[in-house]
Amino acid sequence: MTDLARKRFAQLGQQLQYDQLGAVRRQAEGWRNGLTGLTGLVGVVFVLKGRESVAGMPGAWRWTTALLLVLAFVLLLSGALGAVRAAHGPLGRQTWLSGDRLLAAVLDEVVRTQAALIRARRLSVAGLCAIVAAIAVSWLVPVDDPANSREGGPYVLVTTAGGVRCGELVMSDATAVTIKPAKGGEYRSIPIGTVRSVTPTRRC
Amino acid sequence: MPDHVPTEFREQEVTVDPEEPFTVARSEDGRWYTVTGLCPTCRAATVFRVAYGVLGPPKRLWRRDRSEPEPLTGCIPVYCACGYPHPERPPESPDSGCGAFWDVPVPPPVHGAAS
Ligand SMILES: [Zn+2]
Ligand SMILES: [Zn+2]
Numbered sequence: 001m002t003d004l005a006r007k008r009f010a011q012l013g014q015q016l017q018y019d020q021l022g023a024v025r026r027q028a029e030g031w032r033n034g035l036t037g038l039t040g041l042v043g044v045v046f047v048l049k050g051r052e053s054v055a056g057m058p059g060a061w062r063w064t065t066a067l068l069l070v071l072a073f074v075l076l077l078s079g080a081l082g083a084v085r086a087a088h089g090p091l092g093r094q095t096w097l098s099g100d101r102l103l104a105a106v107l108d109e110v111v112r113t114q115a116a117l118i119r120a121r122r123l124s125v126a127g128l129c130a131i132v133a134a135i136a137v138s139w140l141v142p143v144d145d146p147a148n149s150r151e152g153g154p155y156v157l158v159t160t161a162g163g164v165r166c167g168e169l170v171m172s173d174a175t176a177v178t179i180k181p182a183k184g185g186e187y188r189s190i191p192i193g194t195v196r197s198v199t200p201t202r203r204c
Numbered sequence: 205m206p207d208h209v210p211t212e213f214r215e216q217e218v219t220v221d222p223e224e225p226f227t228v229a230r231s232e233d234g235r236w237y238t239v240t241g242l243c244p245t246c247r248a249a250t251v252f253r254v255a256y257g258v259l260g261p262p263k264r265l266w267r268r269d270r271s272e273p274e275p276l277t278g279c280i281p282v283y284c285a286c287g288y289p290h291p292e293r294p295p296e297s298p299d300s301g302c303g304a305f306w307d308v309p310v311p312p313p314v315h316g317a318a319s
Binding site: 001002003004006007009010011013014015016017020023024027089093094095096097098099100101102105106109 | 215216217237253254255256257258259273276278279280281282283298299305
């Protein structure tokens with residue numbers, strides 16, 4: 001009984017033998033291009049999301065953003081590597097180029113390439129989602145900016161001969177400095193004659 | 205050495221005469237096998253090489269010296285590449301022999317280091 005497929009694979013093995021160097025060179029080229037592309041990931045993940053955009057966020061959210069970005073980077077990195085592996089073959093894998101071994105290796109490689117591609121797709125999608133989540137967090141989380149904060153009005157410390165008072169500066173004129181105490185209550189006018197200094201402060 | 209018989213080109217699987225077995229030798233560095241013997245069809249002495257090369261199953265990554273692959277087991281499908289012209293061989297055929305092919309069992313690796 002003649003099984004021509006076995007002869008064809010034997011012939012393919014002989015051809016591959018002559019083309020070993022060409023094959024690894026082409027593979028190297030593909031991997032080089034893929035690895036060069038990885039540099040772009042750093043740009044996507046970190047430059048796009050500059051430091052200034054997280055600077056004003058509350059601590060917990062800043063950490064969340066940082067973790068999301070690191071997660072995105074890891075996911076995208078493994079996804080990109082997986083895609084390169086699927087496109088150009090794994091590195092350092094060899095077999096005996098006899099017909100039977102080659103047939104088995106080709107079948108295995110088809111299965112593994114598809115698995116690698118599916119994994120790469122999942123990782124890339126997850127990585128992109130992590131990036132979008134990080135950006136969304138930085139958009140939606142209230143920024144801890146003193147200029148915008150409602151409760152942190154401009155307070156002043158008024159030092160008088162009798163002590164120090166603190167409150168929101170209401171007005172100050174030739175006769176008195178008027179402050180509204182931070183904890184609420186009556187306006188308090190301090191005669192200008194007793195005031196030694198008025199110092200701005202962030203809180204009382 | 206018997207003379208070459210210009211049989212008609214035919215891609216067929218043939219059996220090896222047990223009287224004229226093929227020899228399978230592994231190279232010094234262990235990276236290729238050489239199968240030598242007489243083609244059962246056209247009687248020409250053929251040499252068939254099988255090398256270790258890219259495209260293979262995942263093997264333990266940190267295993268000993270890469271330059272010495274583990275020995276080949278099973279059979280090597282060998283086809284005739286006698287180099288003689290055979291009538292009826294299509295010009296587009298990559299074959300350079302009578303078209304016959306056959307299996308040559310690889311002897312277990314007794315000499316050299318145990319696998
Ligand atoms: Zn011949
Ligand atoms: Zn022959």
